[in-house]
Every structure is written in structure tokens, then in C-alpha cells.
Amino acid sequence: xxxxxxxLSIIYKNKTAFVGxxxxxxxxxxxxxxxxxxxxxxxxxxxxxxxxxxxxxxxxADYAGRDIFAEIIHGSRSVLIVGVLAALISVSISVLxxxxxxxxxxxxxxxxxxxxDIFLTIPSLPLLVVLAAFIRIGNPLIxxxxxxxxxxxxxxxxxxxxxxxxxxxxxxxxxKVSGLSSMYIVxxxxxxxxxxxxxxxxxxxxxxxxxxxxxxxxxxxxxxxSINWGVMLNFAVSQAGALYSSRSVSYLLxxxxxxxxxxxxxxxxxxxxxxxxxxxxxx
Amino acid sequence: MxxxxxxxxxxxxxxxxxxxxIKAVDNMDLAVYxxxxxxxxxxxxxxxxxxxxxxxxxIPSPGYIRDGLIIFDRGINxxxxxxxxxxxxxxxxxxxVFQAAQNTLNPVVKINEQLNDIIxxxxxxxxxxxERVIELFKLVKLDPERVLNVYxxxxxxxxxxxxxxxxxxxxxxPLLILDEPTTALDVLTQKxxxxxxxxxxxxxxxxxxxxTHDLSIVAEIAERIAIMYAGKIVELASIDEIFYNSKxxxxxxxxxxxxxxxxxxESLVSIPGxxxxxxxxxxxxxxxxxxxxxxxxxxxxEQPLLTEVxxxxxxACHRWREING
Amino acid sequence: MDNNxxxxxxxxxxxxxxxxxxLGKEIQIHAVSNLSFxxxxxxxxxxxxxxxxxxxxxxxxLVELLEPTRGDIYYRGKKLREMSKKEFRxxxxxxxxxxxxPYAALNPVKTVYQTLSSVIIANGIAxxxxxxxxKIDELLTIVGLTPPGEFINKYxxxxxxxxxxxxxxxxxxxxxxxxxxxxxxxxxxxxxxxxxxxxxxxxLKEELNIAYFFITHDFxxxxxxxxxxxxxxxxxxxxVEFGSTExxxxxxxxxxxxxxxxxxxxxxxxLTRSRKxxxxxxxxxPNPANIPSGCKFSDRCPYSxxxxxxxxxxxxxxxxxxxxxxxxxxxxxx
Numbered sequence: 043x044x045x046x047x048x049x050l051s052i053i054y055k056n057k058t059a060f061v062g063x064x065x066x067x068x069x070x071x072x073x074x075x076x077x078x079x080x081x082x083x084x085x086x087x088x089x090x091x092x093x094x095x096x097x098x099x100x101x102x103a104d105y106a107g108r109d110i111f112a113e114i115i116h117g118s119r120s121v122l123i124v125g126v127l128a129a130l131i132s133v134s135i136s137v138l139x140x141x142x143x144x145x146x147x148x149x150x151x152x153x154x155x156x157x158x159d160i161f162l163t164i165p166s167l168p169l170l171v172v173l174a175a176f177i178r179i180g181n182p183l184i185x186x187x188x189x190x191x192x193x194x195x196x197x198x199x200x201x202x203x204x205x206x207x208x209x210x211x212x213x214x215x216x217x218k219v220s221g222l223s224s225m226y227i228v229x230x231x232x233x234x235x236x237x238x239x240x241x242x243x244x245x246x247x248x249x250x251x252x253x254x255x256x257x258x259x260x261x262x263x264x265x266x267x268s269i270n271w272g273v274m275l276n277f278a279v280s281q282a283g284a285l286y287s288s289r290s291v292s293y294l295l296x297x298x299x300x301x302x303x304x305x306x307x308x309x310x311x312x313x314x315x316x317x318x319x320x321x322x323x324x325x
Numbered sequence: 326m327x328x329x330x331x332x333x334x335x336x337x338x339x340x341x342x343x344x345x346x347i348k349a350v351d352n353m354d355l356a357v358y359x360x361x362x363x364x365x366x367x368x369x370x371x372x373x374x375x376x377x378x379x380x381x382x383x384i385p386s387p388g389y390i391r392d393g394l395i396i397f398d399r400g401i402n403x404x405x406x407x408x409x410x411x412x413x414x415x416x417x418x419x420x421x422v423f424q425a426a427q428n429t430l431n432p433v434v435k436i437n438e439q440l441n442d443i444i445x446x447x448x449x450x451x452x453x454x455x456e457r458v459i460e461l462f463k464l465v466k467l468d469p470e471r472v473l474n475v476y477x478x479x480x481x482x483x484x485x486x487x488x489x490x491x492x493x494x495x496x497x498x499p500l501l502i503l504d505e506p507t508t509a510l511d512v513l514t515q516k517x518x519x520x521x522x523x524x525x526x527x528x529x530x531x532x533x534x535x536x537t538h539d540l541s542i543v544a545e546i547a548e549r550i551a552i553m554y555a556g557k558i559v560e561l562a563s564i565d566e567i568f569y570n571s572k573x574x575x576x577x578x579x580x581x582x583x584x585x586x587x588x589x590x591e592s593l594v595s596i597p598g599x600x601x602x603x604x605x606x607x608x609x610x611x612x613x614x615x616x617x618x619x620x621x622x623x624x625x626x627e628q629p630l631l632t633e634v635x636x637x638x639x640x641a642c643h644r645w646r647e648i649n650g
Numbered sequence: 651m652d653n654n655x656x657x658x659x660x661x662x663x664x665x666x667x668x669x670x671x672x673l674g675k676e677i678q679i680h681a682v683s684n685l686s687f688x689x690x691x692x693x694x695x696x697x698x699x700x701x702x703x704x705x706x707x708x709x710x711x712l713v714e715l716l717e718p719t720r721g722d723i724y725y726r727g728k729k730l731r732e733m734s735k736k737e738f739r740x741x742x743x744x745x746x747x748x749x750x751x752p753y754a755a756l757n758p759v760k761t762v763y764q765t766l767s768s769v770i771i772a773n774g775i776a777x778x779x780x781x782x783x784x785k786i787d788e789l790l791t792i793v794g795l796t797p798p799g800e801f802i803n804k805y806x807x808x809x810x811x812x813x814x815x816x817x818x819x820x821x822x823x824x825x826x827x828x829x830x831x832x833x834x835x836x837x838x839x840x841x842x843x844x845x846x847x848x849x850x851x852x853x854l855k856e857e858l859n860i861a862y863f864f865i866t867h868d869f870x871x872x873x874x875x876x877x878x879x880x881x882x883x884x885x886x887x888x889x890v891e892f893g894s895t896e897x898x899x900x901x902x903x904x905x906x907x908x909x910x911x912x913x914x915x916x917x918x919x920x921l922t923r924s925r926k927x928x929x930x931x932x933x934x935x936p937n938p939a940n941i942p943s944g945c946k947f948s949d950r951c952p953y954s955x956x957x958x959x960x961x962x963x964x965x966x967x968x969x970x971x972x973x974x975x976x977x978x979x980x981x982x983x984x
Contacts, residue, residue: 212754219713219747220769220821221739230768234759368840369811434676466933481934482701493866511700511867514934516913538841544922564919582842585870585916586899590877595846599810 053314062310065220065303073122076115083108092282092289102292104274105282114296117270120182121252127186128193128254129247133240135190136197141236143198144205145228155202157194166192166254171263179258180265189251197243204236238316245308245315252301271297327358329399330500330532331380331419336393338384347603349375349388352557354631357500359373362526362533364543364564366579367553369600374424374534377555380534381415382406397500417447420498424505426489430477436488439474443495454495465521483514490518494525497514504536519545528587534545540579544568552576555601555611558631562638572640572649574616610643655727656829656861657712657745662721664707668938679938681707682718683887689829689861696864696876696895698910699884702935705865708884709833712863713747726781743773744962746822750834752814756806762790762817763802766824773825789820793850812843816850823854831863836871848875869914873899880971883907886935886946891968891974903974905951928952953978 053063053116087107095102101110143154169192179185209232217227231239252271258264259272265271274297282290350372357363367373377506377598378384380395382403395403397418406414415421423429431439444454462469465487477485486506493501503522507515523546525531535547543564550567552560552575560573571577578596598615605616613623622643631641642648651860659843664682669671669675681704689695699705710716712723714730725741733741749755757767776782791931792799806814815835822830832851836844854860866872872881876895883891883904889902902908909928918921930950942948948958957977965975 212749212751215710215715215756216747216749216755216818216821217757217768218715219742220772221742221747221825222768222772226768226772231757231760235757368842385856433841448786483934509750512869512910512913513700513930516915517933520927521913540841540916540917541922544919545915568917568919579842582845583870583917584845584848584868584874586873586911586914587916587918587921590874593845593874595849596842597846599812599843600840602810 046324049314049318052317053311056314056317058310059312059314060314062307065307069118069122069300069304069307072115073118077119080112080115082112082116084269092303095292101296104293105290106276110274110293110296113269113274114271116268117274117297118300120268120270121255121272122248123186124182124189125175125248125251127182128189128251129244130189132194132197132247132251133188133244135194136201136243137240139194140198140201141205141228141232144202145224145232151202155199158198159324161191161210162195162199164192170258174263178265179263180267183253185258185264186251189254193247193250193254195246200243201236201240204230204239208235241315242312245312249305249308252304256297256301263290271300276295327361329356330359330361330397331357331534332394332396332399333357333380334394334396335394336379337391338372338379338388339391340386340388342387342604345604347558349603350379353393353556354560355551355558355561357532357534358524359499360530360532362522362535362548364547364550365534365536365553366538366540366543366550368538370555370603371553371600372556373553374504377421377502377534377536380502380551381419381421381438382411413447416443416493416498417496418498418521419500419502420493420496421502421504422489422493422506425509426506427477427482427509429486429489430485432477435474436480437477440492440495441450449498451646457497458491463493464524465490466517467491480626483510483518486510486514487518487521490521494529494531497529498531500532500534502534502536505538506535507537507542515542516545522546540568541585542581552579555603555606557611557628557641558639559612559641561631562625562635566635566638570638572634572638572645573642574618574648575612578615578617618644620644654691656687656691656725657762658727659688659824660686660722660724660725662686662708662711662723663719664704664711664716665719666907672896675939677939680887680941682711685721685887685889687882687889689863691828692855692859692861694855694862694876694879696862696866696879696881696888697884698866698869698872698881700867700910700935702886704887705883705884706833709747709831709863709865712829712831713745714741715747740742743825743852746827746830748815748818748822748824748830748835750830751838752811752818753806753816758806761803761805762786762809765817769821769824775824775826785824789824792823792854793817793820794846795820810838812847813911814841815847818852819847819850823858823860826858827860829861829863831865833865834867835864837866837868844871845874851875869899869911870916883910886941888946888975889973889974890947892965893969893971897972903968903972903979904947904976905953905978906947945975 053059088108091105091107092102093099093103099109101114104110104113120297139154139158143151170188173179173188177184179188214227214231217231256272256275259270260275262276274293278290278294279285282293328616333353333355336350336353336466337348339346339348353376365373365376375384375388379390380403384390397403403414417538440458459469462472467487468486472480472484473487507518510518519542522533526533528563535543537543547564551565552573554575560567560571560576567576568580571580581593582595584590584593596615601611609625610623610629611618616623629641629643631639633639634645662682662685666679667676668679669965682733685708697705707716713719728737730741751760763786766789767782770776770785776785786802787789787798790796795801795813795816836847839847851862855862864875873895879895880893881895881898883890885906886926891898891902891907898907899911902911909930912925912928929952931952932950936942936949942959944959944961945963948954955977963975963977964982965973967973968979
């Protein structure tokens with residue numbers, strides 16, 4: 043509890059990180075409670091087509107007269123859930139492969155890295171296209187798995203590098219000599235020192251997963267089961283002619299701005315994370 | 326009476342830490358004469374490196390020079406020079422060999438190019454550089470053939486340090502500052518560099534400020550020594566006076582605490598306590614929590630001022646008379 | 651001093667391969683070269699040498715952080731390679747290390763309590779938390795950090811350098827070791843505090859019968875710590891001189907030892923200014939690719955003779971407890 047309060051105060055003290063934190067919190071709010079508070083009327087109202095932003099439609103209306111603001115809010119849920127899930131799976135796999143690989147070296151390292159390399163060389167987009175033809179990507183869990191499949195290798199390599207450099211440090215050597223088991227050293231000495239790196243990677247992995255998802259929907263590779271940011275982008279171009287006319291500007295920009303805000307707020311928030319994890323940096 | 330080359334008056338350097346103001350150097354006065362070799366000796370947290378950096382106005386933030394004058398050759402206040410004047414001043418009038426100077430060489434540029442860079446940055450100096458370079462290389466026992474046309478990583482630590490010394494002297498400045506020039510060097514190279522500096526001083530009459538934590542090193546080449554503790558000078562005297570007739574308890578403590586290959590090892594004893602925490606210094610004399618001669622006066626009255634107790638021998642201690650009999 | 655041999659080093663070799671440049675030749679660096687010596691219970695064996703001589707590599711091999719390329723280490727008479735699990739666990743407990751940099755040797759995100767308790771529990775010294783706490787208090791008191799309560803919850807960055815090194819020492823003695831490898835244990839400590847740390851180590855030697863393998867580049871520190879004990883001088887992977895500390899310093903036999911002793915500055919201006927560096931032919935250690943094929947010191951030694959360039963001298967006993975590897979001291983050579 044005390045640690046939580048201390049973390050919060052650190053975030054508060056760093057103004058830019060605080061801004062990032064608030065924005066991220068808003069997104070969480072948007073995805074969890076938002077859809078309950080703001081109802082989405084999915085029926086078409088042709089009389090409201092392409093309405094510019096007004097009091098009734100804060101962000102305007104889309105090509106079928108539906109409220110864009112409500113669509114953004116409802117659309118955030120699946121995007122963020124899949125994003126978080128994909129990031130969790132991806133980071134877990136990377137840690138389970140990267141740390142033992144870096145710490146134990148030798149044959150283990152060689153085998154794990156060759157496996158990683160194989161996955162690294164598979165081009166993600168064609169793989170996703172092929173998978174989309176065979177698997178029901180509509181299911182969020184499946185979608186998360188598929189997305190993490192292509193993102194874990196890069197992270198695993200990065201974590202392995204971190205492990206390699208930490209392994210040579212005197213305090214790890216001292217831990218070995220004082221009789222601590224390898225398992226203990228990896229989890230209790232090494233991992234806490236990598237926590238900031240892993241946490242930060244996790245935050246960025248979420249953003250990456252959101253990008254990837256939106257990309258999939260935009261390219262029409264995933265089924266449109268419900269409205270979400272990627273679907274909105276797709277419709278903005280295909281149905282509303284966003285590339286040719288200015289009438290659907292807000293329809294195009296709304297999801298883009300949201301994704302950008304997500305990215306920016308992650309970057310800002312991450313600054314505070316570093317300080318929370320490292321007692322040395324705490325002023 | 327020797328002429329003063331560098332006159333530091335009332336220098337105070339502070340930095341902000343944890344919203345507290347820390348005085349790394351506190352109201353310091355120090356004069357360096359022409360052809361002087363002065364050693365500044367102290368341990369962690371005493372402010373000697375800060376002092377060195379402030380002479381050339383090189384204090385990085387969050388530190389800043391709060392007060393003081395640094396007068397060069399009785400005319401120029403270094404702290405008042407603007408950027409352009411400073412760039413000319415540095416290396417022409419005062420140059421510096423930094424701690425671990427081997428790390429200040431540009432790793433992707435060959436040695437001769439780095440030397441050329443210095444020369445072209447100071448176009449108003451026009452003497453035969455090439456001869457001087459060869460002469461300096463000979464002085465530091467470096468083979469120009471071997472060293473000029475290579476990258477820094479192809480040289481050993483000792484060789485890089487000697488290159489850094491050559492680079493500092495190439496424009497023949499009258500004052501050279503060396504900050505821990507021989508740390509991280511092995512003992513043979515260290516001795517050679519110290520002998521080289523002695524040679525330099527003799528032949529070129531360069532003044533030197535040598536900053537170190539090791540009394541044995543200043544014993545080799547210094548003529549005067551200033552002992553620093555917690556941002557202040559506590560004793561300032563000639564080398565013989567410091568080693569054979571010290572007055573301040575800290576100086577005595579340092580001399581009794583240094584293990585060496587000569588002298589009585591039975592009587593060696595550490596100074597109790599830890600190096601001072603500049604953010605929470607004791608009231609009164611800053612050394613009072615570690616001093617074996619501490620009495621009430623040391624804790625209650627103001628910090629002792631640096632006063633001349635013998636000709637050219639200054640001490641900052643309330644009880645110097647009683648302690649020294 | 652006991653006559654029991656605690657550790658025996660037999661023909662130890664450690665090679666590293668390295669390249670001069672990306673496309674350059676691969677060269678073998680003989681970091682440790684055919685070393686053989688014994689460490690006795692409760693003694694101090696100091697090794698003096700400069701950077702690149704292999705002393706740190708040797709230290710790491712003794713605590714099994716590195717594997718030797720060739721050669722054997724015997725602990726209490728048993729070869730390390732052939733030990734049973736139980737014997738190895740004993741070795742692991744009884745041989746500990748103290749590093750040079752106290753800051754790097756402590757986990758920055760762990761408190762003093764966490765660091766010490768993990769070692770105490772892992773070695774079965776205590777298990778219940780009140781016993782662990784008692785043991786920690788005891789250790790902190792032994793190393794001079796009192797009152798212990800003041801230090802238990804501190805992180806390394808909240809302690810001074812000297813205090814950190816004392817924690818490192820506390821961790822090293824927690825498993826009740828019989829041999830501590832100290833690699834430049836006081837080099838990063840302020841000079842005014844070194845004697846305090848060294849005296850602490852000597853006190854532990856007396857009270858707990860701990861032997862030290864003391865690595866340093868500073869002859870002055872070696873003279874103090876290895877008083878009435880032995881010192882070895884290392885150069886490019888070999889021990890070139892061995893003997894009692896006082897004798898080696900008073901009357902060095904090997905030219906490299908002479909050079910080192912002539913170069914060490916002393917805190918006495920009259921004395922230090924009258925000492926001249928032994929005139930060496932070259933100031934720098936040779937490139938790893940250019941190590942002389944005869945005596946490794948022949949390219950720098952002012953006394954080198956023909957034989958020195960052709961043959962490599964062995965470490966030979968020239969007097970009671972005195973060994974040197976130099977042709978100048980082998981009868982029939984001069």
C-alpha cells in the first residue's frame with residue numbers, strides 16, 4: 043500500500059508523466075465504463091449523414107448518421123482489451139525465453155535463439171493474411187495470440203541482451219559465489235533489476251498491438267464483428283470517401299488521434315515508471 | 326616574492342540536490358604563483374574536482390558558481406569571459422588534463438587529426454607546431470611513428486594519458502591543471518608521468534595544479550600543498566611543512582592512515598567516521614565529528630578561518646596551538 | 651600459522667582468444683600461465699601485479715566463476731572437478747569473494763536486510779525470521795556497523811563507500827568461510843579509511859581463522875595486509891617472484907619486482923624524490939600478439955641476456971621460502 047502511494051506521488055511530481063498517466067487512465071475509463079455511460083445507436087439515420095461536430099454529435103456523425111463520439115468509446119473496448127492481452131502474452135513469452143537464454147548461455151541459448159530467429163524472419167503481414175483465412179480472428183483471444191506471435195521475438199532478443207549485460211555485474215557474481223541457486227538469482231536478483239525495462243516494454247507492446255490490430259482491420263483482414271477504431275478507419279476510407287472529400291474528416295481523424303494520444307501518453311508515463319522502479323533515481 | 330599567476334578569491338560553487346543547496350566549494354581563496362606546482366589533496370566530497378572545473382568555468386548543471394573571482398595574471402577575470410573569449414582562453418592560457426583522460430579522446434578520430442583540431446581551433450597561435458609536437462612526444466616517451474597515425478583504442482591506457490598531456494601542452498599554456506592524472510594507470514607508467522611532469526616544470530617553467538587523493542603522488546612533484554575537506558581548505562603550506570610539520574588534525578590523520586612500503590606500519594590508523602555528507606554538515610568545524618582532538622569550542626563556534634600560523638603556513642583549526650604543543 | 655593446505659593450485663592455465671580487428675588474426679591470450687602454489691589455512695597470500703597480469707582472472711578461477719583451460723584446483727585435498735555435490739556445496743560455502751567496487755557488488759534494488767538474509771537462508775545458517783534477524787545483527791556488529799537497526803533497511807545508494815564495503819564483507823563472512831578471495835578490496839575506498847577495512851579483515855582472520863587470497867596492485871597495502879605472510883608478484887600470467895612479504899620488499903630479486911618497488915611513490919618527499927625508476931627498455935606492456943617467446947619480461951628488462959630471449963625461466967626455489975623465475979638468479983648463468 044505504501045509502495046503504491048509512493049508511486050503515485052512520484053507520478054504526480056513529474057508533470058509530463060502525470061499528464062501521460064491521466065490520459066492513459068482516461069482510456070482505461072473509456073474502455074471499461076465508457077460504453078455503459080454513452081449508448082451507441084447502431085441504426086442508420088440518413089438525415090444526419092456527415093454532420094460536422096455539433097452539440098448533439100460532439101465529433102460529428104459518420105456516413106450512416108451514427109454518432110462518432112459514441113463509436114470511439116465503444117470502439118476502444120475491444121481494441122484495448124486485445125492490445126493488453128497481446129502485450130501480456132508477448133512479454134511473458136519473451137521473458138520466459140530471453141532471460142534463461144541470456145543467463146545460462148551455451149546450448150540453451152543457442153537453441154532458444156534459433157527458435158527466436160525463425161519467428162523473427164517470418165514476415166508478419168503475409169502470416170496474418172494466411173492465418174486470417176484459416177482462423178477465426180474475430181475472437182479476441184485468438185487475435186491476441188496471433189498478434190503476439192509476431193511481436194515476441196524482437197522483445198525476447200532485447201531482454202536477452204539486458205540479461206547478458208546484467209549477468210556480468212559484480213553483484214550477480216557475488217550472488218553465485220555466496221551459494222544462491224541459479225533459479226533464485228534469475229528471479230530474485232536479476233528480474234527486479236530488469237523490471238523497469240520489462241514494464242516499459244510492456245507498455246509499448248500494448249501500443250504496438252493496437253497499431254497492428256487497427257492495421258488488420260483497415261486492410262480488411264479481420265472480420266468486422268463490432269465497431270472499433272480500425273473498422274472506423276476502414277469505413278472512413280471505403281464508405282465515406284475520406285481520401286477524396288473533406289466531409290468525413292472527423293470520422294478519419296478521430297481514431298487516428300486516439301491512437302496517437304495512446305502512444306504519446308505511454309511515452310510520457312514511462313518516465314515516471316523508471317523512477318518508481320529504481321530507488322536510486324528517487325530524489 | 327613570487328608573482329601570482331592565478332588568484333582565486335571567495336569562490337563558492339553550489340548545486341541543488343533534493344531541494345537542498347549543497348556547497349561543493351565554500352568561499353575559497355587560493356593563489357597559484359608563476360612556476361608553482363601546487364597539489365590539492367582531499368578525499369571524496371571535498372570539492373577538489375569541482376574547484377578544478379570552476380577554474381575554466383566548466384561546471385556542469387545542476388552546479389553553478391555562486392560567487393567569487395578567478396583572476397588570471399592579475400588582469401582577466403575568467404568568470405567574466407564570454408563564450409568566444411573563453412574558447413580562446415582555454416588551452417592557450419590554461420589547459421586541463423581530466424580524470425581518466427584516456428576517455429576524453431575521440432574514439433573515431435586518429436591522434437594526429439585530434440591534435441590538428443586543437444591547433445586549427447586557435448588560429449592566432451602560429452608557432453612551428455610540428456616541432457613542438459615531436460618535442461612533446463619525446464618528453465612523454467611516446468614514439469610519434471607509433472602513435473600519430475592510429476586510433477585511440479590501439480593505444481594502452483598509459484599511452485592515451487600521455488597523449489592527453491601532449492594535447493594539453495601543445496599551445497604552451499602557462500598553467501596546466503591535472504585532475505587525478507594517474508588514477509587507473511599502473512605504477513610504472515604513473516612514476517614515468519610524474520617524472521615527465523617534473524621535467525616539464527623544470528624545462529618549460531609551466532605552473533601546475535595537481536589534484537589528487539593520494540598524498541604520495543604530490544610528494545613526488547608538488548612544491549606547495551592545499552589540503553581540502555568538505556569544500557574548504559584546511560591547511561596550506563610548503564611540501565616540507567605539510568609532510569614533516571603538519572598542524573591540522575585532518576592532515577595528520579591522512580599521513581598516519583596511508584599504508585606504504587616505507588615507514589612504520591604498526592602505527593597506521595584510519596580516520597574514524599565517514600567522508601562528510603555535504604547535505605548535512607556538523608555545526609561549527611566540519612571535521613568535528615571525526616577529529617581526535619575535538620573539544621566544545623569546535624562544535625559551538627563558527628568554522629575556523631584559514632590563518633597564517635607560521636610564514637607561508639596556513640591552518641584552519643581552533644585548537645592548532647594546543648594540539649601542536 | 652597452520653600447516654594444513656586449504657587449497658592447492660596445480661599447473662593452472664587460462665586462455666582467452668581474441669582478435670586484433672574484425673578481419674585480423676585470432677590470437678590466444680594466456681591470462682594465467684602454468685601456475686602452481688598452495689594456500690594454507692589461516693594465512694594471507696598477497697598477489698601484487700598491475701592491470702593485465704591476470705590476477706583478477708586467477709581470483710575468479712579460485713572461486714569457480716571461471717573454468718580453467720588446463721590444470722586443477724584442489725580444495726581440502728579433493729579436485730574441484732571431481733567433487734561430489736555435497737563436497738562442492740562445502741567448497742561453495744567456505745570460499746567467498748570480496749569485490750573491488752562496493753557499489754557494483756551490491757544489488758541496487760535490495761536492502762541490506764534482503765541482501766544478507768538471502769545468503770543466510772541459502773546456506774542454512776538460519777531459517778526462522780527471528781534467527782535470521784539475530785544473525786544479521788551479529789554480522790553488522792562484527793563489521794562495525796552499529797547500531798545494526800540503523801542499517802538494516804538501507805539501500806546501497808544510501809550508504810557511504812566504506813559502509814558498503816563493510817556490508818560486502820558481512821555477506822562474505824555470513825556462510826562461515828575458510829578462504830576469502832579479496833580482489834582489490836580497498837582500491838576504491840578513500841585512503842583514510844583503508845586501514846580500518848584492512849584491520850577488520852585481519853581481525854576476522856584471527857577470530858574466525860579465515861585465509862585470504864589478497865589481490866592488489868598496491869605494494870604498500872600488500873605490505874600492511876600480508877605482514878609476516880607471503881606475497882607473490884605476477885606479470886603477464888606468471889608468478890615471477892614469491893616469498894615472505896618483508897623479504898621481497900627489502901630485497902627484491904626479479905627485475906620486475908625491483909621496477910615496481912622503485913616506482914611506488916611514498917608519502918615522504920625527501921625519500922620519494924631521491925628514488926629513480928628502474929630504467930626499463932619499454933614503458934608499456936607488450937601487445938598480446940607480441941609477447942616475447944623467451945622470458946616474458948625480456949623486452950623490457952634492463953638486464954636481459956641472450957638466454958632470456960631464447961628460453962623461458964621456471965619459478966625456482968633459490969632460498970628458504972623464496973622463489974623467483976629469472977636467469978639472473980639461477981646458478982651457472984652469471
